[in-house]
Amino acid sequence: xxxETRQGTAQRVVIVYRDPLLRxxxxxxxxxxxxxxxxxACRVEHFDPQxxxxxxxDVVVADRMPAAELQALLDEVANRVPHARLVSVNxxxxxxxxxxxxxxxxxxxxxxxxxxRDVPTA
Numbered sequence: 001x002x003x004e005t006r007q008g009t010a011q012r013v014v015i016v017y018r019d020p021l022l023r024x025x026x027x028x029x030x031x032x033x034x035x036x037x038x039x040x041a042c043r044v045e046h047f048d049p050q051x052x053x054x055x056x057x058d059v060v061v062a063d064r065m066p067a068a069e070l071q072a073l074l075d076e077v078a079n080r081v082p083h084a085r086l087v088s089v090n091x092x093x094x095x096x097x098x099x100x101x102x103x104x105x106x107x108x109x110x111x112x113x114x115x116x117r118d119v120p121t122a
Contacts, residue, residue, distance in 0.1 A: 010034070011116055014057040015041035016073065018065070026061060026089065029109055036116055044069070052080040059116050064090040087115045 013030055015038060017023030023041055030036045039055040042048075044063055052060070060077050062070070070088065077086050089112060 010037040011059055012037055012039045012055065012057045013059045013061055013116060014039060014051060014055055015061045016044055016047050017041070017061075017063040018044045019063070022063070026112070029112065030061070030116060033113060036113070047073070049076040049080060052076060052084070056081055057084050060084055060086045061112075061116065062086060062088050064088060085118075087112070 013036060015023055015026055015030075017026065020043065023043070027038045027041050031038050039057060040051050042051065044065060060073070060081075062073055065073070065088075074086050077084050
């Protein structure tokens with residue numbers, strides 16, 4: 001646990017992803033950052049809304065999903081952790097054999113990190 005995490009300044013992130021490989025890639029990318037802490041990760045099919053109340057994330061990073069599923073997730077985030085934001089990431093295993101693609105496409109990784117860090121001030 002980093003000093004920033006102990007002091008509560010790290011962005012707390014929950015990851016909801018259909019593909020376990022991509023979920024792990026996103027989790028590893030985020031966990032490599034001092035100011036970001038992945039507090040939970042699960043497959044879309046195993047998502048339990050209670051996870052949001054339990055972990056109180058600042059950001060939920062979600063896989064691309066059909067509009068109805070995304071809206072349901074957005075509603076759960078808004079109801080359970082109104083301060084949190086939802087970031088939807090559109091990756092596919094075709095995008096690289098994923099990990100290499102994220103490494104090569106540094107700009108894509110930076111965009112994700114920027115999106116997680118971009119917390120509006122009240």
